[in-house]
Amino acid sequence: MTSSWSPTTELGDLDLGVVAAFLRSRGVPLAGPVRGELISGGKSNLTYLLSDGNHCYVLRRPPLGTILRGAHDIAREYRVMGALAGSAVPVPAMTALCANDSVMGVPFYVMEAVPGVVLRDRDLVAQVNEGVRAKLSGTLVDTLADLHEIDPAKIGLADQAENFANSAAALRDRFHAMADGRPESLALAKGPAAPTLICFPSFLSWEPLLDFTSLATRFQDNRELWVVVPPGYGSSDALASSWELLIHVLADAAIRCAAGRPFVLVGHSAGGALAQSVAAHLDRTGPRPVGVALLDTYADPDISPRLAEVLGHQNRTSTRPESYNHEKITASAAYLTLYRRSSLPGTSVPTLMVRPERPPTGPDGMEPLRAEEWRDRWPYTHTEVVVPGDHFSMVGEHAVHTADAILRWLAFM
Numbered sequence: 001m002t003s004s005w006s007p008t009t010e011l012g013d014l015d016l017g018v019v020a021a022f023l024r025s026r027g028v029p030l031a032g033p034v035r036g037e038l039i040s041g042g043k044s045n046l047t048y049l050l051s052d053g054n055h056c057y058v059l060r061r062p063p064l065g066t067i068l069r070g071a072h073d074i075a076r077e078y079r080v081m082g083a084l085a086g087s088a089v090p091v092p093a094m095t096a097l098c099a100n101d102s103v104m105g106v107p108f109y110v111m112e113a114v115p116g117v118v119l120r121d122r123d124l125v126a127q128v129n130e131g132v133r134a135k136l137s138g139t140l141v142d143t144l145a146d147l148h149e150i151d152p153a154k155i156g157l158a159d160q161a162e163n164f165a166n167s168a169a170a171l172r173d174r175f176h177a178m179a180d181g182r183p184e185s186l187a188l189a190k191g192p193a194a195p196t197l198i199c200f201p202s203f204l205s206w207e208p209l210l211d212f213t214s215l216a217t218r219f220q221d222n223r224e225l226w227v228v229v230p231p232g233y234g235s236s237d238a239l240a241s242s243w244e245l246l247i248h249v250l251a252d253a254a255i256r257c258a259a260g261r262p263f264v265l266v267g268h269s270a271g272g273a274l275a276q277s278v279a280a281h282l283d284r285t286g287p288r289p290v291g292v293a294l295l296d297t298y299a300d301p302d303i304s305p306r307l308a309e310v311l312g313h314q315n316r317t318s319t320r321p322e323s324y325n326h327e328k329i330t331a332s333a334a335y336l337t338l339y340r341r342s343s344l345p346g347t348s349v350p351t352l353m354v355r356p357e358r359p360p361t362g363p364d365g366m367e368p369l370r371a372e373e374w375r376d377r378w379p380y381t382h383t384e385v386v387v388p389g390d391h392f393s394m395v396g397e398h399a400v401h402t403a404d405a406i407l408r409w410l411a412f413m
Contacts (some may be wrong), residue, residue, distance in 0.1 A: 013064060014038075014048060015104060022103050023110060025058075026096040031055070045074065049113060056113035057095060061105050075099045078158065081157040088146040151316065153309050160272040163269065165333035172330055173233070174241040181231045181240060181249035184209070185257055188216035189225035195262035195290045195410070196224040198254045200278070200411040202269035203230055203335040204315065206328045211268055216397050218403035226257040230274070232331035237396040239334050243342040246335065247277045254278060255287065264410070265292045268395050269311075272297025273339055280345035291350040291413060293406050294378070296391050301340050304373040314392050344379075351382040352409045354402055383409060 020034040031054040039047040039058075048059040060074060074097075075268075081091040097109040119125050125133065152161035175181055186209060197219065201211035207324030208229045216225045229249060234237035240246035254265065267275030272294035279292040303311075359369040374391075378384070385405045 003041045013046075014059070014061075015179050016050070016220050018104050018336040019050070019059065019110075020052075022098060023096060028095060028110075041390055045077075053208075056115075057110050058113045059110050059334070061104075061108035063348045066194075073111055074107045076163075078111075080157060080160060081111070083157050083365060084147075084150070087150055089143060089150065091261055130307050151313070151363075153312050158309060158312060162333065162336075164313070165329050166337060168326065169239070169330035169334040169337070173238040173333065174300065175231070176241045177239040177253060178245065178246070178249055180238065181245070182234075183253045184229040184233050184234065184250055185253055186227050186229075187224060187257075188212060188227055189219040189221075191222040191224060193218065193223035194228065194339075195264045196258050197266050197293075197406075198228060198257050198263050199266040199268070200228055200250065200271040200274040202271040203265075203339075204316070204332045206324060206332070208233060211271070213396060214399035215403050218400050224257075224261075226259065228253045230331070230335060231332065233328050234367065237327070239331060240338070241340040243277075246338065247274070247281050251275060251278045251285075254282070254289075258287070260390045264406075265289050265291075266295065267297060268295040268407070269297060269391065270301070270336070270339070271295075273344060274300070276344060276347065279349045279351075280347040283349050288350050291352065291356065291410070292347070293306075293409070294382075295354045295402060296356055297353070297378075298376045299344060299379050300306065300376075301336065303376075306362075306366075306369060307359075307374050310360050310366070310369060310374075311391065313363050314360050316317045316391065319360075346380045351378075351380065351411060352406065353378050353384045353396070354383045354405050355384060355386050356390045357386050357388055362391060385409070 009409075014036065016034045019036075020030055023034075024030060030052040032052050034050055034052055036048045036050040036059070036243050039049055044063060046061050046063055050057040050059055060077060062074060078094055078097045082094040083095065084091045090277055092114050095112060095179055097107075098104075098387040103105065106371050115122070119128070123223050125186040128136075154227045172368060199215075202206035205211050210229055212225065216227075221223045230240070230246060240249060252325045254263065257263070263273040265279050266274065275294060276291050276297070282289055346390050355375075359374040364367070385408075387398065387401040387405050389396070389401070394402050
């Protein structure tokens with residue numbers, strides 16, 4: 001890890017006796033007094049090389065001085081590297097974590113030391129022959145590729161993936177006036193019948209315009225079917241600054257798509273929260289929708305952990321690699337955060353809830369979801385029907401049955 005090793009038992013900013021006692025309390029057998037030195041060259045968290053005479057360890061802690069809330073998350077480092085153990089990504093073995101300030105005033109963790117040389121500058125790099133430099137560069141690229149192949153949910157890091165997406169979303173531009181919101185609207189079906197269907201895909205979908213293509217086939221030459229995608233999924237689009245503003249912008253888009261004709265709002269999955277919220281808004285302000293059809297929408301955004309894992313797995317495996325991009329991932333994260341901070345309104349607009357007959361399938365080896373993990377109860381007055389398929393196939397291979405359920409409901413309204 002370092003080309004020079006000048007250990008000492010006295011480090012002014014790190015009490016090695018306290019560290020040794022902590023390690024012993026965690027079952028680490030120390031052969032003797034702990035000695036150490038600060039590893040220079042870091043840009044943020046402080047890193048120390050420790051030794052008991054037989055074994056070497058590395059300790060990481062936040063920098064000295066005032067620490068901003070949420071910054072220098074030592075526990076996250078420990079957890080992520082621990083989760084990667086045994087994968088294709090090389091990580092040191094994690095030894096012990098103190099996630100609070102009870103031991104030495106700040107959180108810290110200890111891991112095994114991996115011997116090697118840190119190439120800090122051009123002079124050191126110049127001492128490495130060209131063949132080795134090429135191998136190091138290739139290994140770096142291969143390791144990054146291996147890291148991107150890992151499904152965070154499979155190694156227990158689904159929440160960390162969401163945290164990273166939220167951090168990136170916080171850097172996106174936000175709009176604060178309706179005139180600045182630019183939702184995307186596309187007609188997927190045309191026909192003379194009324195009412196027009198105006199559909200909201202899940203804001204967690206990374207291919208939102210494709211969510212209703214199978215459903216639209218059933219309505220072609222029957223009636224108009226529009227898809228309205230929230231602003232922010234394009235490369236130059238800003239995100240709505242609040243849930244209320246998002247709903248106002250989508251309501252305005254729905255009115256424009258309807259063009260004076262009667263209309264029904266349709267939402268799949270989390271898109272049902274958009275449809276429900278737009279329906280409640282237009283129920284107050286007009287023009288009032290004829291109805292709202294919700295396709296397996298959950299009333300609480302915080303669904304069961306195992307259902308979230310399954311839905312995430314299905315979403316990832318069914319999405320084309322080219323559809324992953326910064327805009328879609330951060331827009332999804334931003335709107336989920338806004339949704340969680342809002343409350344789902346009721347509405348007097350007639351409501352249809354279409355539920356699938358079976359749960360979605362998780363990754364290989366995962367036990368099937370229990371009924372209480374995937375079945376949901378809608379808290380407002382509605383008509384409910386069950387159709388073939390699961391959460392995804394009900395708008396895919398079984399979309400014709402979902403479309404027929406909507407048509408039957410419309411016929412008896």
